[in-house]
Amino acid sequence: MSGVHVGIDLGTTYSLVAVVQNGEPKVIPNALGELLTPSAVNVDGDRVLVGRAARARALTHPEATAVSFKRDMGTDRKYELSGRTFTPEELSALVLAELKRDAEAALGAEVEEAVVTVPAYFGELQRRATRHACDLAGLHVERIINEPTAAALAYGLHHRASELRAVVLDLGGGTFDVTALEIMEGVIEIQASAGDTRLGGEDFVDAMIEHCLEWLATERGTELADDAVGRARLREACELAKRRLSDASETRLAVSGLPTSKGKLDFELPLSRARLEERFQPLLDRMLAPIERALRDAGRRASDAQEVLLVGGATRMPCIASLAAKLFGRLPLRSLPPDEAVAIGAAVQAALKAGDSAVADLVATDVAPFTLGIATAQKLHDSLVQGIFSPIIERGTVLPASRVERFCTISNAQTRLKLEVFQGEHARCEKNQRIGDFEVRGIPSGPAGTEAVDVRFSYDMNGVLDVDATIVSTNEAHTFTIERSAGRLSRRELEAARARLARLKFHPREALPNVTAISRADALYAELVGHERAQLGHALAVFRAALESQDPKLIAQQREALLAVLLALGREALK
Amino acid sequence: MDSKQALAELGLEAPTSADAIRRAYLRSVRKHPPERDPEGFQRVRQAYDLLRDHPWLWGTTLEAATPISNPLPAPPPPSASPERALELSPKPAPVTITVEGKSRSALFAVRKDERAAPVPWRDIEDALQLLEDGKLAEARGLSQSLDRRMTEFGMRTREIGVHVIARWTLVAELLALEGAVSDDLIRALAAGVRSGDFDEADRLREKGGWRVRRAVAARAPSLNKALVALAGGPRFRPGFSRWSWIGVGWVVLQLARTCLGSYFETGHHSHSAQVAATANGANGQRAVADPKQESLVKAARAIDEAVQYGDCNTVREQWPFYARGVRQAGFAWSRDNYAERRKRALEICAELAGELSEVP
Numbered sequence: 001m002s003g004v005h006v007g008i009d010l011g012t013t014y015s016l017v018a019v020v021q022n023g024e025p026k027v028i029p030n031a032l033g034e035l036l037t038p039s040a041v042n043v044d045g046d047r048v049l050v051g052r053a054a055r056a057r058a059l060t061h062p063e064a065t066a067v068s069f070k071r072d073m074g075t076d077r078k079y080e081l082s083g084r085t086f087t088p089e090e091l092s093a094l095v096l097a098e099l100k101r102d103a104e105a106a107l108g109a110e111v112e113e114a115v116v117t118v119p120a121y122f123g124e125l126q127r128r129a130t131r132h133a134c135d136l137a138g139l140h141v142e143r144i145i146n147e148p149t150a151a152a153l154a155y156g157l158h159h160r161a162s163e164l165r166a167v168v169l170d171l172g173g174g175t176f177d178v179t180a181l182e183i184m185e186g187v188i189e190i191q192a193s194a195g196d197t198r199l200g201g202e203d204f205v206d207a208m209i210e211h212c213l214e215w216l217a218t219e220r221g222t223e224l225a226d227d228a229v230g231r232a233r234l235r236e237a238c239e240l241a242k243r244r245l246s247d248a249s250e251t252r253l254a255v256s257g258l259p260t261s262k263g264k265l266d267f268e269l270p271l272s273r274a275r276l277e278e279r280f281q282p283l284l285d286r287m288l289a290p291i292e293r294a295l296r297d298a299g300r301r302a303s304d305a306q307e308v309l310l311v312g313g314a315t316r317m318p319c320i321a322s323l324a325a326k327l328f329g330r331l332p333l334r335s336l337p338p339d340e341a342v343a344i345g346a347a348v349q350a351a352l353k354a355g356d357s358a359v360a361d362l363v364a365t366d367v368a369p370f371t372l373g374i375a376t377a378q379k380l381h382d383s384l385v386q387g388i389f390s391p392i393i394e395r396g397t398v399l400p401a402s403r404v405e406r407f408c409t410i411s412n413a414q415t416r417l418k419l420e421v422f423q424g425e426h427a428r429c430e431k432n433q434r435i436g437d438f439e440v441r442g443i444p445s446g447p448a449g450t451e452a453v454d455v456r457f458s459y460d461m462n463g464v465l466d467v468d469a470t471i472v473s474t475n476e477a478h479t480f481t482i483e484r485s486a487g488r489l490s491r492r493e494l495e496a497a498r499a500r501l502a503r504l505k506f507h508p509r510e511a512l513p514n515v516t517a518i519s520r521a522d523a524l525y526a527e528l529v530g531h532e533r534a535q536l537g538h539a540l541a542v543f544r545a546a547l548e549s550q551d552p553k554l555i556a557q558q559r560e561a562l563l564a565v566l567l568a569l570g571r572e573a574l575k
Numbered sequence: 576m577d578s579k580q581a582l583a584e585l586g587l588e589a590p591t592s593a594d595a596i597r598r599a600y601l602r603s604v605r606k607h608p609p610e611r612d613p614e615g616f617q618r619v620r621q622a623y624d625l626l627r628d629h630p631w632l633w634g635t636t637l638e639a640a641t642p643i644s645n646p647l648p649a650p651p652p653p654s655a656s657p658e659r660a661l662e663l664s665p666k667p668a669p670v671t672i673t674v675e676g677k678s679r680s681a682l683f684a685v686r687k688d689e690r691a692a693p694v695p696w697r698d699i700e701d702a703l704q705l706l707e708d709g710k711l712a713e714a715r716g717l718s719q720s721l722d723r724r725m726t727e728f729g730m731r732t733r734e735i736g737v738h739v740i741a742r743w744t745l746v747a748e749l750l751a752l753e754g755a756v757s758d759d760l761i762r763a764l765a766a767g768v769r770s771g772d773f774d775e776a777d778r779l780r781e782k783g784g785w786r787v788r789r790a791v792a793a794r795a796p797s798l799n800k801a802l803v804a805l806a807g808g809p810r811f812r813p814g815f816s817r818w819s820w821i822g823v824g825w826v827v828l829q830l831a832r833t834c835l836g837s838y839f840e841t842g843h844h845s846h847s848a849q850v851a852a853t854a855n856g857a858n859g860q861r862a863v864a865d866p867k868q869e870s871l872v873k874a875a876r877a878i879d880e881a882v883q884y885g886d887c888n889t890v891r892e893q894w895p896f897y898a899r900g901v902r903q904a905g906f907a908w909s910r911d912n913y914a915e916r917r918k919r920a921l922e923i924c925a926e927l928a929g930e931l932s933e934v935p
């Protein structure tokens with residue numbers, strides 16, 4: 001085997017890369033030795049930083065840093081970072097390239113192919129954007145799988161001998177996914193997936209920020225100044241407080257020198273879990289609909305589930321576990337590492353696809369998360385109603401699948417049929433997503449309704465949709481393929497984007513720990529006052545001097561010293 | 576693929592139960608994993624779908640059974656009279672495009688072709704047609720033979736196909752209404768199920784007063800829910816003329832199927848009710864702390880609507896939250912409305928007299 005096959009979890013907040021080696025999946029550490037690489041990109045002068053250093057610089061240089069860009073995949077949003085423009089695809093590509101480098105460094109081999117995960121509820125456009133990102137990163141990716149499917153695989157790997165029904169709830173930074181699965185006769189059967197692509201830990205932070213702003217308005221009669229750094233620091237403080245409240249029932253939220261419309265304010269606010277959970281209620285309510293839908297699609301009731309699994313960092317919040325417990329009438333499990341489950345499952349899928357004998361006895365089936373169909377019309381009285389969605393492959397159909405439906409002409413002497421392919425659940429086409437357009441020509445001329453065309457959709461496991469149209473009377477067949485790489489970007493645009501990314505400069509891999517240490521220290525420096533601030537300033541200065549000396553040993557020594565100071569100052573920092 | 580080939584594909588001689596078929600399917604999937612043998616897997620799946628959706632074939636000996644052809648490989652030719660129940664015009668009129676933009680040519684329009692439906696579906700549709708025609712006795716006969724066929728083998732919902740079950744249940748509910756409401760209402764309801772247009776049924780039911788509303792709610796709960804859903808549904812949204820909705824009757828029919836489906840699909844009432852109850856539980860709890868009384872108002876509104884539609888289940892569900900909210904609030908206005916609301920609720924749910932807890 002020339003190269004390795006890895007699995008990548010491209011997350012809203014964290015991304016990971018994992019591999020199956022000797023039958024055991026494991027997550028690969030990055031240049032800092034950490035498993036989670038924050039999905040953040042910072043442009044520092046002419047250099048690009050990805051990961052923890054960029055995450056830390058979001059505090060000190062918010063205008064030069066992009067985070068949570070996964071939420072904008074498939075849209076036209078542009079990010080302006082230090083005068084350079086990036087699309088969400090390009091930002092994701094930078095993260096993917098970083099993971100690829102990490103994997104290659106750790107495994108000492110080229111990455112031949114990768115399986116990348118997306119939220120189950122990502123539509124076709126978002127999936128295509130993800131493929132573009134992989135292309136741009138120089139990753140060979142055939143298979144994109146759903147995150148909860150990956151989590152299910154990670155879970156099924158160790159339970160394939162048992163027989164049970166389970167539900168996986170994945171609440172990450174930006175998305176919520178539900179999957180119902182059953183393991184029976186050694187087959188992991190994914191029965192249904194549903195989700196919300198705009199519901200995750202970040203929304204809980206948003207709710208907390210809103211809470212703070214309300215408090216500022218009512219108790220202090222002021223509002224946050226229009227200042228990116230101030231906002232970023234408040235956000236960070238909320239994020240940290242949210243995590244503390246996962247373990248404690250009360251905490252204090254403090255931000256010193258917060259710029260407000262009445263000048264700098266030392267903001268301090270006691271928070272209780274109970275009070276916040278009231279604010280979270282609307283978000284918790286939104287989790288019900290996807291759960292109900294996945295259960296319904298799977299033909300199950302809540303009480304059937306023998307196990308409920310929580311994955312995704314945000315399920316660490318106690319209110320999520322209690323919601324699950326209430327709904328399913330049983331305590332949810334956290335038997336999978338919540339941050340790593342998806343990456344592990346992706347690695348298992350990569351091994352499966354590569355024909356790795358260690359996982360050869362693992363068999364899994366997955367379903368189509370969306371309905372695919374074409375636009376049809378209906379004649380009523382003397383009017384014609386167009387844009388009616390006629391499903392061909394229904395959501396929940398086990399993949400790969402091939403289905404055929406017959407359609408007929410609607411007007412006299414009609415010799416052409418236009419096949420507009422849509423994806424979605426709405427009865428009207430305009431509410432669904434258009435994913436392709438074809439025309440069938442050469443239909444023999446005849447009275448309306450006499451000529452028919454059989455339209456066959458074949459949907460394979462890689463998400464490629466083949467459309468065959470056969471004119472019934474002449475048996476003449478037309479074949480079309482919806483190119484999975486065809487999307488908003490043309491080949492040419494992709495090439496241009498790739499060239500643009502290739503021109504970016506990165507810090508050398510071995511310099512990353514240094515850059516990260518400085519970025520973290522800078523971020524903390526802004527938070528501190530007085531003596532502590534001076535202490536950190538001193539350590540920073542010494543470290544910078546060491547960097548000047550270019551003596552690797554001295555640099556390593558002073559970096560450890562600086563990290564020790566960071567730790568000693570007793571402030572937790574986000575990874 | 577016919578039933579015999581399907582059994583062979585799954586390595587079965589003769590199936591005995593749904594569970595046996597499912598296990599045989601999964602064992603075959605292990606032999607033909609989708610990852611390595613997509614064609615083989617699709618054959619296995621096709622066989623499984625065929626056997627699962629036509630369970631009345633199981634008990635019969637294979638020779639006696641009419642092999643059912645799976646629609647996949649060879650779809651039947653278009654039916655001779657492709658007119659649908661929903662096409663309102665009796666004679667075909669020339670096509671002139673009058674709706675939705677002139678940019679699209681009629682040449683590009685396609686129409687979904689109706690294909691011959693599988694057996695139980697046909698029978699159920701026939702039963703509905705008989706009901707709509709007012710031939711209740713015949714409908715009952717057909718339904719009973721259908722019931723026998725379908726229950727003989729101890730089948731569960733999942734194996735028959737959810738939409739079939741949903742419609743089957745509707746037929747049973749319609750038959751249960753016989754004698755309790757006028758035959759006209761039964762016919763109108765059957766017509767509503769077939770076309771998605773419940774206007775006439777709604778009118779007749781309103782005319783019959785609360786006794787009729789209660790009878791429908793008690794004996795035909797899912798029909799009642801469809802009625803409620805459709806009457807409150809998009810047909811009456813401003814901006815949509817009634818006519819345009821009848822025009823897209825097909826869409827409304829889908830809507831009816833979806834909303835019926837959502838009550839029926841597989842786990843059905845109990846599951847939906849469970850999720851709803853959890854949500855309501857949260858609401859109920861919040862009613863206590865909620866200074867604006869939002870959930871109290873919500874519960875009150877839900878009760879009023881349910882009373883209007885004779886839906887005693889919802890009344891029963893919502894009442895405790897409402898009563899608790901009133902007790903907490905103790906507002907003078909809610910006390911006034913309380914007495915009135917209680918009277919109406921009791922009128923609809925006469926049998927609930929003991930269950931509607933009093934506010935002290």
Ligand SMILES: Nc1ncnc2c1ncn2[C@@H]1O[C@H](COP(=O)(O)OP(=O)(O)OP(=O)(O)O)[C@@H](O)[C@H]1O
Binds near residue numbers: 014175242
């Ligand atoms: N201890 C904790 N308590 C509460 N929330 C936490 C905790 N730890 C992590 N989180 C939240 O989990 C989220 C990140 O989870 P995760 O890494 O699973 O998401 P992701 O995979 O990056 O995102 P997605 O899957 O939505 O694309 C963040 O919003 C973070 O705030």
Ligand SMILES: [Mg+2]
Binds near residue numbers: 009011012147172173
């Ligand atoms: Mg995730």
